Amino acid sequence: MNVTIVDYQSGNISSVINSFTEIAKGKVNLEVTSDIKKIKFSDKIVLPGQGSFKSCVDSLNNIDGLVETLNEFVITNKKPLLGICVGLQMFADVGYEEAETKGLSWIPGKVSKIDNQKGKFKLPHIGWNEIEIEKKSKILKDIKDKSHMYFVHSYEFIPEDKSVISATTDYSTKIVCAVERDNLFGTQFHPEKSDKSGLKIIDNFMKL
Amino acid sequence: MLKNRIIPCLDVKNGRVVKGINFVELKDAGDPVEQAKIYSDGGADEICFLDITASNENRDTIIDIVKKTAKKCFVPLTVGGGVRTIQNITDLLLAGADKVSINTAAVKNVDFVKEASKKFGNQCIVVAIDAKKVSENKWEVFTHGGSNKTGIDAVEFAKKVEVNGAGEILLTSMDKDGTKSGYDVELLKAITTNTNIPVIASGGVGTLDHLYDGIVKGGASAVLAASIFHYGEFKIKEAKEYLNSKNVSVRL
Numbered sequence: 523m524n525v526t527i528v529d530y531q532s533g534n535i536s537s538v539i540n541s542f543t544e545i546a547k548g549k550v551n552l553e554v555t556s557d558i559k560k561i562k563f564s565d566k567i568v569l570p571g572q573g574s575f576k577s578c579v580d581s582l583n584n585i586d587g588l589v590e591t592l593n594e595f596v597i598t599n600k601k602p603l604l605g606i607c608v609g610l611q612m613f614a615d616v617g618y619e620e621a622e623t624k625g626l627s628w629i630p631g632k633v634s635k636i637d638n639q640k641g642k643f644k645l646p647h648i649g650w651n652e653i654e655i656e657k658k659s660k661i662l663k664d665i666k667d668k669s670h671m672y673f674v675h676s677y678e679f680i681p682e683d684k685s686v687i688s689a690t691t692d693y694s695t696k697i698v699c700a701v702e703r704d705n706l707f708g709t710q711f712h713p714e715k716s717d718k719s720g721l722k723i724i725d726n727f728m729k730l
Numbered sequence: 731m732l733k734n735r736i737i738p739c740l741d742v743k744n745g746r747v748v749k750g751i752n753f754v755e756l757k758d759a760g761d762p763v764e765q766a767k768i769y770s771d772g773g774a775d776e777i778c779f780l781d782i783t784a785s786n787e788n789r790d791t792i793i794d795i796v797k798k799t800a801k802k803c804f805v806p807l808t809v810g811g812g813v814r815t816i817q818n819i820t821d822l823l824l825a826g827a828d829k830v831s832i833n834t835a836a837v838k839n840v841d842f843v844k845e846a847s848k849k850f851g852n853q854c855i856v857v858a859i860d861a862k863k864v865s866e867n868k869w870e871v872f873t874h875g876g877s878n879k880t881g882i883d884a885v886e887f888a889k890k891v892e893v894n895g896a897g898e899i900l901l902t903s904m905d906k907d908g909t910k911s912g913y914d915v916e917l918l919k920a921i922t923t924n925t926n927i928p929v930i931a932s933g934g935v936g937t938l939d940h941l942y943d944g945i946v947k948g949g950a951s952a953v954l955a956a957s958i959f960h961y962g963e964f965k966i967k968e969a970k971e972y973l974n975s976k977n978v979s980v981r982l
């Protein structure tokens with residue numbers, strides 16, 4: 523099996539590479555690339571994302587044909603893709619970080635700043651928070667309800683169709699922290715930094 | 731509910747772990763990669779490396795340590811000490827650090843914080859503030875490991891780095907560091923009530939009660955300690971169980 527981590531100059535992806543390498547050891551052929559041909563022919567894609575929504579979307583658009591290739595992979599060929607942090611947020615139609623920016627429109631919804639109740643909750647939301655599992659999920663298989671995951675973000679994905687939500691976390695409000703729809707998977711938290719539980723999620727994705 | 735973080739800090743000099751008492755009289759105590767692994771297996775919420783290597787020739791050692799650690803530890807890794815340029819940050823992040831902590835360079839030029847957070851995102855930019863009490867309810871920023879006075883008010887500086895894109899503040903009391911007499915809770919309170927980003931308390935931990943004070947009385951989101959963990963006085967797990975027993979929420 524070939525799994526590709528899309529390297530589109532979206533900031534620091536070393537931790538994603540390290541954790542996937544740990545799980546892939548001897549079982550999965552892992553590529554880290556922005557080469558469209560390689561992405562096209564891989565079995566699964568990981569779409570990381572750090573920095574702002576706008577900077578990530580701009581970086582995707584900077585690589586000729588990348589967005590079209592991802593669309594074909596996810597929508598036409600229905601192959602599994604895991605978005606992490608801003609990688610998940612970009613599933614939305616629109617994001618409001620820095621400037622109003624069009625997303626990939628894979629899951630209808632928007633990405634807005636977390637309502638921190640006038641400073642009552644510090645932003646970014648940094649650290650370990652419990653997740654509440656909202657529905658049966660392939661990548662959350664064997665993950666216990668109330669498991670701790672590591673978060674770093676100030677913006678949240680608000681999908682229109684609530685049935686895509688597989689987990690939420692409590693920070694000021696109920697924040698969507700995992701989504702799942704058919705072949706499309708996303709986590710707002712960082713499985714690559716979430717110790718054993720996080721590695722389990724990566725393993726679940728690899729085994730799909 | 732967001733948990734309060736416990737962060738063991740490893741001071742690294744020329745590739746070896748040391749812990750200074752008031753930044754002098756360093757004792758050598760172990761391999762940083764092994765230490766980090768022990769901490770992450772023991773439940774540390776993050777690992778922090780502070781590179782106190784003085785010369786530039788030895789800067790590559792920390793990169794090598796970060797590389798090895800990042801392959802074994804799957805919790806966030808923060809690296810500080812001598813971070814002065816965008817290239818320094820790029821090198822550390824590529825090696826596997828998740829955050830970098832900037833100290834002197836931020837004091838010299840706050841635009842550097844802005845530039846760094848714009849380039850890498852504020853999630854990976856921690857500004858380390860070393861502060862010393864100068865009068866009642868007044869603290870001043872110091873640089874170069876506490877040796878240079880700057881004349882800058884610590885609270886004003888904290889607000890300034892927040893506006894310029896710092897994602898977190900790592901606040902060390904130079905009066906308390908190495909004394910084991912507890913955090914400077916008043917300093918912590920002054921900073922946590924005047925900023926809206928998470929503050930990591932540092933400097934002075936000697937007992938588990940001090941961790942409690944930093945979080946509950948000082949308002950810190952995370953507590954950093956070195957010697958109480960490093961010399962085996964307490965395990966991370968013991969610290970967490972203690973805090974939990976006093977109704978402070980931690981990741982158990």
